[in-house]
């Protein structure tokens with residue numbers, strides 16, 4: 001019987017594992033009900049939750065990247081050192097989770113500089129990676145990559161190449177690309193799979209919690225076997241914390257997204273980290289750089305609609 005996929009075993013591909021380090025009250029779902037000005041008065045839970053995550057990774061002997069808010073690092077510098085001491089990468093998630101498309105370029109420059117200064121002070125190592133809050137680099141922010149490159153970042157993992165109600169740049173490539181002709185900066189988009197001819201989000205977040213684990217297994221296998229590429233997966237420390245305070249006055253939809261599946265999350269993560277191979281995003285970016293496409297050479301890709309591009313990928 002002929003194999004339906006090229007024969008590199010999926011198990012040989014090292015996928016990218018990432019944690020977006022923010023507390024339960026700093027998420028997009030609650031931004032209209034908990035103001036930034038209130039953050040200082042809320043008891044944080046992020047440190048204990050990060051230690052749970054570190055223990056879970058240690059059980060499976062995997063290393064990951066912790067994209068951390070500057071706001072969090074300023075209050076929990078010991079946690080940053082614990083992350084680094086455990087062999088994980090510290091990277092930037094911006095200062096206080098403001099989305100990139102809400103900034104001017106000058107404001108963005110100040111935000112990522114401030115966050116990195118705090119992270120590097122706490123970590124004692126260089127920060128070379130960045131993930132935009134809520135995957136908020138898209139066609140509205142063509143200057144964001146230029147700013148990251150000018151500030152010396154090696155990679156970004158800030159694009160969700162999919163249609164989604166809160167974020168997404170559906171025309172972007174699904175895998176590593178170099179957005180600038182003059183820089184080696186590489187973008188590693190979060191994982192999508194192809195289902196029924198459409199791109200679907202498959203890199204973690206709420207989908208991982210809400211859907212059965214089998215969906216993620218199927219998606220990561222598809223990416224590893226058919227596309228022969230590493231998957232990029234992310235989750236948040238508050239997702240392993242079923243005891244977190246409940247925000248009763250948030251919209252029902254936001255509450256559903258935030259609270260569904262919290263009890264099952266740690267078990268699913270355990271399954272995930274044991275079933276596939278995982279590593280840090282800086283290592284993955286380094287390997288993927290050799291296969292990255294140059295976006296400036298591919299303007300037609302950005303002009304194609306999603307369907308045309310999916311057809312091309314099929």
Ligand SMILES: [Zn+2]
Pocket residue numbers: 020022093097133134
């Ligand atoms: Zn985030």
